[in-house]
Amino acid sequence: MTDIGFIGLGNMGGPMARNLVKAGHRVRGFDLAPDAIATAKDNGIETVASATEAAQGAEVVISMLPAGQHVRAVYTGPDGVIGLAKKGTLLIDCSTIDVASARAVQEAAAAAGMEMLDAPVSGGVAGADAGTLTFMVGGTDGAFGHGKPLLEVMGRTIVHAGGPGNGQAAKVCNNMILGITMIGISEAFTLADKLGLDQGKLFEISSKASGSCWAMLNHLPVPGIVEASAANRDYKPGFAAAMMHKDLKLSQEAAAQAGVATPMGAEAAALYTMFVNAGNGGLDYSAIIKLIRGT
Helix, strand or coil, X not given: CCEEEEECCCCCHHHHHHHHHHCCCEEEEECCCHHHHHHHHHCCCEECCXXXXXXXXXXXXXXXXXXXXXXXXXXXXXXXXXXXXXCCCEEEECCCCXXXXXXXXXXXXXXXXXXXXXXXXXXXXXXXXXCCEEEEEECCHHHHHXXXXXXXXXXXXXXXXXXXXXXXXXXXXXXXXXXHHHHHHHHHHHHHHHCCCCHHHHHHHHCCCCCCCHHHHHHCCCCCCCXXXXXXHCCCCCCEHHHHHHHHHHHHHHHHHHCCCCHHHHHHHHHHHHHHHHHHXXXXXXXXXXXXXXX
């Protein structure tokens, strides 16, 4: 049994913490939202009054937070985890944040004698519930070996992407591919419809031809063709457009810092900005086809 402090018990963090409890670990959790705290209690998580209390005495601290500024505040701010946790504590941040923040916090952890991993996830709420998430992990070999058994409780695929910050780098690059691809699929299927080509026939052809890709096979934005598609559920989100928007913005921050031109990524970010600002952030990311269609 590992004594774990878990900070951030929302739609993703809550199920992840629950799976750790089910595996026999002791979890003390904190969240700012009363509803998240109530659900956590129902799931056997010992809830506490602050992030500081969750971290004190823990062997491992795991966080799932909204953005880089929250991660910096929790770990390096006044009364932050790094200043209060015992030396040797393993820190695992599963948030999706900017690469610079991830590396800055890991540097502070190392200076304080602690191991830290950046371990953003893919798989959405369904993956968090089922314990089938994919973790993209950045950190030292030693920290990865220490944290992998716990990540395997919460996920199915655990990939060590390299040194500090590389988990976040992998996440933003992967999701930039996904966002660009979904826009291309949406354009192609909209064009097919306007040209009088049955969209089911286009899928039958493209899914077996050079146009085939993971997003088309799993998240086709046209209803009635792919069973798992959110289009069959009025675009109820598996991966919300607001989250895609966030990840695309992070990809562009990273590209600017690295001095890399990503014109397709920039265009995808702009289109998702338009879509989300029009009030569609709560729809699935595949609902971007509505913008392409002009609906």
